Amino acid sequence: MADMGIKTKYGAAVVTIALITLIALILSLANHQTLNLPYSTQYGIVLDAGSTHTALFLYQWLGNKENETGIISQKLSCDVEGGGISSYDQNPPAAGESLKKCLDVAKAAIPEGQWKATPAYLGATAGMRLLGLQNQSLADRILEEVAKTIQSYPFDFRGARIIDDKEEGAFGWITINYLLESFVKHTFEGFWIHPKAGKIVGALDLGGASTQISFTPKDLVKDSNSTSNFTLYGYKYEVYTHSYLCYGMDQALKKLQAYLNKTAGASSAISHPCYPKGYIVNVTLAELYNSPCVEKPINFNPNDKVTFSGTGNSSLCLSSIENIINLTDCALSPDCGFNGVYQPPVNGEFFAFSSYFHIFSFLGLAPKAQLTQVLSTIETHCDKNWTTLTAENPSIDAKYLKDYCASAHYIMTILLKGYKFNNSWDQISFEKRVADVDIGWTLGYMLNLTNMIPSERPRAVTGVVHSQWAAQTFFIVFALFLSLLIIVILVFIT
Numbered sequence: 255m256a257d258m259g260i261k262t263k264y265g266a267a268v269v270t271i272a273l274i275t276l277i278a279l280i281l282s283l284a285n286h287q288t289l290n291l292p293y294s295t296q297y298g299i300v301l302d303a304g305s306t307h308t309a310l311f312l313y314q315w316l317g318n319k320e321n322e323t324g325i326i327s328q329k330l331s332c333d334v335e336g337g338g339i340s341s342y343d344q345n346p347p348a349a350g351e352s353l354k355k356c357l358d359v360a361k362a363a364i365p366e367g368q369w370k371a372t373p374a375y376l377g378a379t380a381g382m383r384l385l386g387l388q389n390q391s392l393a394d395r396i397l398e399e400v401a402k403t404i405q406s407y408p409f410d411f412r413g414a415r416i417i418d419d420k421e422e423g424a425f426g427w428i429t430i431n432y433l434l435e436s437f438v439k440h441t442f443e444g445f446w447i448h449p450k451a452g453k454i455v456g457a458l459d460l461g462g463a464s465t466q467i468s469f470t471p472k473d474l475v476k477d478s479n480s481t482s483n484f485t486l487y488g489y490k491y492e493v494y495t496h497s498y499l500c501y502g503m504d505q506a507l508k509k510l511q512a513y514l515n516k517t518a519g520a521s522s523a524i525s526h527p528c529y530p531k532g533y534i535v536n537v538t539l540a541e542l543y544n545s546p547c548v549e550k551p552i553n554f555n556p557n558d559k560v561t562f563s564g565t566g567n568s569s570l571c572l573s574s575i576e577n578i579i580n581l582t583d584c585a586l587s588p589d590c591g592f593n594g595v596y597q598p599p600v601n602g603e604f605f606a607f608s609s610y611f612h613i614f615s616f617l618g619l620a621p622k623a624q625l626t627q628v629l630s631t632i633e634t635h636c637d638k639n640w641t642t643l644t645a646e647n648p649s650i651d652a653k654y655l656k657d658y659c660a661s662a663h664y665i666m667t668i669l670l671k672g673y674k675f676n677n678s679w680d681q682i683s684f685e686k687r688v689a690d691v692d693i694g695w696t697l698g699y700m701l702n703l704t705n706m707i708p709s710e711r712p713r714a715v716t717g718v719v720h721s722q723w724a725a726q727t728f729f730i731v732f733a734l735f736l737s738l739l740i741i742v743i744l745v746f747i748t
């Protein structure tokens with residue numbers, strides 16, 4: 255009896271010690287976890303304030319440090335209702351107000367505990383650049399209003415600004431190559447490797463007010479004003495990038511109308527070879543000349559109206575469009591883009607996104623089609639009259655449907671005659687997303703501003719954190735097993 259009592263007391267002591275050790279271990283692990291957040295989800299918000307509309311992108315990734323490269327995915331995107339923020343020139347506070355719905359959507363998608371740690375950026379592009387040219391104080395006022403709105407949310411607001419045109423092209427290039435893992439690849443074993451340099455892809459972006467081309471040329475760039483040099487993950491890249499202000503899709507269509515009006519002389523009834531036969535629209539001169547991209551006559555009555563009537567003439571449409579672009583050689587001929595801009599010969603594969611993708615996707619030509627097929631598809635489309643077109647596309651707004659012929663010819667003109675892809679057409683893919691992330695400048699912008707692309711070569715650090723975690727888990731399981739063993743021995747042996 256006495257013997258048994260001692261054994262029980264002895265056994266109880268051992269079990270208690272084992273349990274305390276176990277609890278202490280679990281506590282230390284939990285504590286460790288909250289301090290270092292080894293694999294917690296991080297979030298980042300970027301608002302793309304374009305010329306025609308604003309979109310919010312919410313990104314997420316795993317990591318405990320901002321600059322530790324993780325695999326970034328897009329949690330959601332949200333299209334802000336209404337026009338671009340530059341269209342609120344009469345009522346700047348409403349520009350801020352317009353963002354609230356999407357900011358609420360983002361807030362609901364992020365766990366409350368992470369709100370304060372979520373960086374939020376707004377970048378405005380060519381639409382605001384143009385407004386800034388017309389009235390800088392008005393552009394500043396709109397940015398103040400949108401900043402005020404974003405600041406009223408619990409995020410880590412890091413500024414609302416107009417990103418410069420060269421950055422816009424470079425960030426698009428970074429976004430694509432990051433998503434394609436062209437800079438580094440994270441292997442299964444936890445190592446970083448540098449894929450073949452030939453994998454780097456060029457970027458073609460077409461917005462409403464401007465268009466950008468960015469790529470790594472074969473030879474050194476002759477004009478340092480159009481290069482950006484980056485050191486990413488320990489490797490140097492020389493990127494040629496140019497942004498053509500006023501050559502985005504909407505501004506090009508405006509220039510086309512103004513050009514047709516000019517060549518029609520005094521007549522107010524104007525044939526529009528790119529509009530489908532049967533489509534008629536009235537435009538006031540105030541609307542026609544409301545952009546700094548369009549050349550105005552010295553004297554005009556803003557209330558006067560002109561009438562554009564579609565004639566659906568594909569070849570005349572193409573030749574009219576060639577008149578809104580200056581295809582004369584530049585000073586560094588033959589290395590030229592258009593409008594006298596220097597550009598080295600295009601090199602490697604390219605991804606064409608934003609409006610390039612939308613137009614080509616509508617025509618059934620994305621992601622790739624033979625050049626002859628592209629040309630014949632555009633011609634067939636331009637030949638369709640308005641009745642046929644609207645009957646075939648009941649879900650597409652007339653505001654967009656009327657312009658596909660002109661847009662398609664415009665795209666072909668800048669790609670073939672501007673950038674000179676005539677011998678490398680097959681190198682272009684028309685894409686919207688890579689790895690389920692929308693392509694644009696926003697991700698590259700966030701990566702840059704959060705230092706998530708290190709300029710130094712990454713060490714194989716991810717594996718260490720992971721193995722520490724594994725060791726601790728193993729230790730706990732082992733301790734648990736040991737305690738069970740002791741209990742079993744005490745209960746059954748004694």
Ligand SMILES: *[C@@H]1O[C@H](CO)[C@@H](O)[C@H](O)[C@H]1NC(C)=O
Binds near residue numbers: 389391
């Ligand atoms: C710029 O905008 C502000 C605010 O709307 C207005 O008061 C000012 O007259 C404008 N300036 C010019 C030069 O149009």
Ligand SMILES: *[C@@H]1O[C@H](CO)[C@@H](O)[C@H](O)[C@H]1NC(C)=O
Binds near residue numbers: 580581583584593594
């Ligand atoms: C076209 O560009 C060339 C070279 O930059 C320039 O000399 C010429 O004046 C431009 N033509 C027009 C019509 O703008």
Ligand SMILES: *[C@@H]1O[C@H](CO)[C@@H](O)[C@H](O)[C@H]1NC(C)=O
Binds near residue numbers: 421424425482702
């Ligand atoms: C990225 O950010 C750094 C500063 O952190 C800046 O020097 C660099 O020019 C940026 N990259 C681009 C493409 O603008």
Ligand SMILES: *[C@@H]1O[C@H](CO)[C@@H](O)[C@H](O)[C@H]1NC(C)=O
Binds near residue numbers: 710
């Ligand atoms: C990460 O950021 C820290 C400080 O923010 C900096 O000291 C470190 O050099 C960065 N590491 C890399 C690889 O960029």
